[in-house]
Amino acid sequence: MTLPQHDQAARVLLQQSNGRITPARIGVLGILLAANAALSHQEIEQLALQQGYTFDRVTLYRALDWLVEQGMAHKISGADRTWRYNAQAGIPHQHAHFHCKQCEQVFCLENLQPAFLFALPPGYQLEQVDVTLQGRCPACTQQS
Amino acid sequence: MTLPQHDQAARVLLQQSNGRITPARIGVLGILLAANAALSHQEIEQLALQQGYTFDRVTLYRALDWLVEQGMAHKISGADRTWRYNAQAGIPHQHAHFHCKQCEQVFCLENLQPAFLFALPPGYQLEQVDVTLQGRCPACTQQS
DNA sequence: TATATTAATGCAATCTTGTTGCAAAAGAGA
DNA sequence: TCTCTTTTGCAACAAGATTGCATTAATATA
Numbered sequence: 046m047t048l049p050q051h052d053q054a055a056r057v058l059l060q061q062s063n064g065r066i067t068p069a070r071i072g073v074l075g076i077l078l079a080a081n082a083a084l085s086h087q088e089i090e091q092l093a094l095q096q097g098y099t100f101d102r103v104t105l106y107r108a109l110d111w112l113v114e115q116g117m118a119h120k121i122s123g124a125d126r127t128w129r130y131n132a133q134a135g136i137p138h139q140h141a142h143f144h145c146k147q148c149e150q151v152f153c154l155e156n157l158q159p160a161f162l163f164a165l166p167p168g169y170q171l172e173q174v175d176v177t178l179q180g181r182c183p184a185c186t187q188q189s
Numbered sequence: 190m191t192l193p194q195h196d197q198a199a200r201v202l203l204q205q206s207n208g209r210i211t212p213a214r215i216g217v218l219g220i221l222l223a224a225n226a227a228l229s230h231q232e233i234e235q236l237a238l239q240q241g242y243t244f245d246r247v248t249l250y251r252a253l254d255w256l257v258e259q260g261m262a263h264k265i266s267g268a269d270r271t272w273r274y275n276a277q278a279g280i281p282h283q284h285a286h287f288h289c290k291q292c293e294q295v296f297c298l299e300n301l302q303p304a305f306l307f308a309l310p311p312g313y314q315l316e317q318v319d320v321t322l323q324g325r326c327p328a329c330t331q332q333s
Numbered sequence: 334t335a336t337a338t339t340a341a342t343g344c345a346a347t348c349t350t351g352t353t354g355c356a357a358a359a360g361a362g363a
Numbered sequence: 364t365c366t367c368t369t370t371t372g373c374a375a376c377a378a379g380a381t382t383g384c385a386t387t388a389a390t391a392t393a
Contacts, residue, residue: 064340064341065339065340065341065388065389065390066389066390067340067341067342067388067389069341069342070341086379086380087379100342100343101342101343101344102343102380103342103343103344103380103381103382104341104342104343106379106380106381107341107342108341111341122266122269122270126266126270126271126272126350126379127270127378127379128270128379128380143326167327168326168327168330168331169325169326169327169330170325170330181313181314182287182312182313183311183312183313186312186313186314187312208369208370209359209360209361209368209369209370210360210361211359211360211369211370211371213370213371214370230350230351231349231350244371244372245371245372245373246351246372247351247352247353247371247372247373248370248371248372250350250351250352251370251371252370255370270350270379271349271350272350272351334393335392335393336391336392336393337390337391337392337393338389338390338391338392339388339389339390339391340387340388340389340390341386341387341388341389342385342386342387342388343384343385343386343387344383344384344385344386345382345383345384346381346382346383347380347381347382347383348379348380348381348382349378349379349380349381350377350378350379350380351376351377351378351379352375352376352377352378353374353375353376353377354373354374354375354376355372355373355374356371356372356373357370357371357372357373358369358370358371358372359368359369359370359371360367360368360369360370361366361367361368361369362365362366362367362368363364363365363366363367
């Protein structure tokens with residue numbers, strides 16, 4: 046599913062960082078750019094294999110972490126408690142995700158504002174809403 | 190932190206179920222009732238130890254699962270991918286949680302409606318909002 | 334182009350979180 | 364107290380994720 050142009054785009058993006066441009070990073074970023082859903086480690090590994098990339102599981106973890114660090118990818122924790130990654134360069138991440146309980150895919154709903162939470166794009170059948178707010182609790186706020 | 194009265198309350202609650210009243214269930218439910226945040230398996234295990242309970246890790250998992258099954262506790266998946274449990278009997282669960290990035294505690298914000306998401310209780314410093322919607326994606330909806 | 338330097342990789346080992354099967358122990362009613 | 368069933372503890376297992384370290388590869392410099 047990853048087209049050559051995605052690897053090309055990945056290469057361009059990587060050149061804007063101060064890290065090294067390696068096959069693993071090109072491959073992983075290319076896969077993320079080509080995907081229309083947030084991918085799990087396993088899914089990325091499989092796609093990479095299909096494309097002839099043969100990097101280690103650990104390398105994949107590190108490439109993903111590095112991409113997140115560089116701001117080129119987002120790391121989200123789905124309802125099934127596995128990390129999923131996506132790369133939507135330029136689009137600010139709103140952290141609204143749709144987890145399909147049937148196919149287990151996670152879709153990023155980028156432009157969904159909390160107030161419009163229930164105005165889902167057509168076709169999505171909502172069963173459960175999980176909202177996690179992150180920051181500092183009163184006790185920790187006072188400490189610092 | 191668990192006071193005797195919580196174990197007492199736990200006992201009363203357990204009597205309303207059709208399961209057996211065992212030390213593990215009393216202890217776990219008592220701990221959950223005494224907590225003002227959702228607790229992880231590990232935290233519960235530690236608190237139990239502090240109180241002299243010495244049940245197995247597996248027993249704890251099973252007691253928690255059972256409590257959830259009975260509707261006496263809620264199981265939530267935090268941003269750090271570990272299950273957390275809380276027992277707020279009688280209060281319907283709204284699935285809005287506040288995860289403190291500093292102390293890693295998860296607080297349940299029971300009465301927060303999505304539209305009022307940004308009207309947080311005083312003291313909470315918001316840094317990130319994660320919304321996970323669950324259900325069926327368009328493709329899966331059509332399939333069935 | 335060749336070389337040196339530093340960053341990234343692969344491998345093996347380890348850890349954490351969570352689950353399963355089964356025999357032994359304990360709750361609850363008769 | 365006795366019996367029946369539910370829980371428990373133990374051991375083993377499994378997936379997901381991380382760490383240390385020697386080897387390899389990417390880049391800057393000569």
